[in-house]
Amino acid sequence: PHSRGRVASEETSGLLVAPEDTSSELNPLWWLPKGVRRGYALLPPLLKVLSERGPQHWDSEVPRLQPDSRALRYMKRLYKMSATKEGIPKANKSHLYNTVRLFTPCSECKHRHGDLGKGDIHSVDLLFNLDRVTALEHLLKSVLLYSFDTSVPISSSITCMCHLSIKEHDFSSPVCPSVSHSVAFSLHFQVRKRKWVEIDVTSFLQPLIATNRRDIHMAVNVTCLMGEPQRNTDLESPINMALVPPSLLLYLNDTSEQAYHRWNSLRHRRKGPGRPRQRPAPLLDPTGDKENSQGTRASRRRR
């Protein structure tokens, strides 16, 4: 879908016109099918602002909800890992994504949590609105991102039992949502300086996001205990952990023309007669973690 021909880009740049005046035939957008026009409305804000005419558009006061400071800190760290100081994507071939979105649960739901943070069982009701994900952004990986504050010393082992279920709102009983599918799993990790825990829920959310569901309602029960189950040590008393409702992290591959396609440019650089085309190994983890985790796992085993 990515053509570098100048003519093509002239046509697409014709798309970059402010949507306000789509009512008149003079605007090329008017001739486009409605779906494509809607696609323009979801153009990344950076390109929309670049396309708007005249400086008065540039400091448009679009009201913005302020993100959670923890989430912002996490994304700044991800930015540093993925891009150089000049802002150029790092050339390490391991990560396939060119878009990462972090959603915090909608605020109304938080109020329903009541006595969050007491005792060891955390049950939260989460509603994520994924409207910003465009049709051309394809899901590679989704992670529930927990940040936790605890007095547990660093490098001690914690085991958490998690129960995740997706809630469906069907019209017959809008008040009591039914549970469509659920999954239970345990998570074992060591407490580190940066207190984040990532729970991979890719296979769990993939069917929903693939069907363009944009409102994801889920209930998450988490019980965390000290100790390591494998070593048959009795799991010690529950930990008093203040768990903030997790954010949802989506690693996406944006196939639109404006997005950077790593493989295209790598192929360009490697272009040479006779050189075999290299495809990313399909099992390659889109975030490049598996390579690391292999290493980490080996070092963990050593430790």
Place this chain on the structure above:
Amino acid sequence: DENPKEAPATTPYNLSQYFKQFLFPQNECELHNFRLSFSQLKWDRWIIAPHRYSPQYCKGDCPRVVGHRYGSAVHTMVQNIIYEKLDSSVPKPSCVPAEYSPLSVLTIEPDGSIVYKEYEDMIATKCTCR
């Protein structure tokens, strides 16, 4: 070289400058640095990173015979000939970017979510005439 005796009486240092102007023509098409910060555009409220952005730009004259230095297609020379010999309303070849590099941007969306996205062709890295 009509009057070789009248070569300019210059110090050796100036002489190298003098000859260099023949080797490297002045004001020819080349990449120029340009750096901006998103705070100048009042965008830093929603563009978290990078703080600074160097898009660069191309500027300069395109020589009559555009050769290998710019990697220009033969068409560029043909356009030059059209401009000179056939129809001067046809513009001369222009100095434009030939290659780009991408840019990673971290922004806050209107709904408060945070997005890291890699954009194609955001920094000019090389110029050409065409």
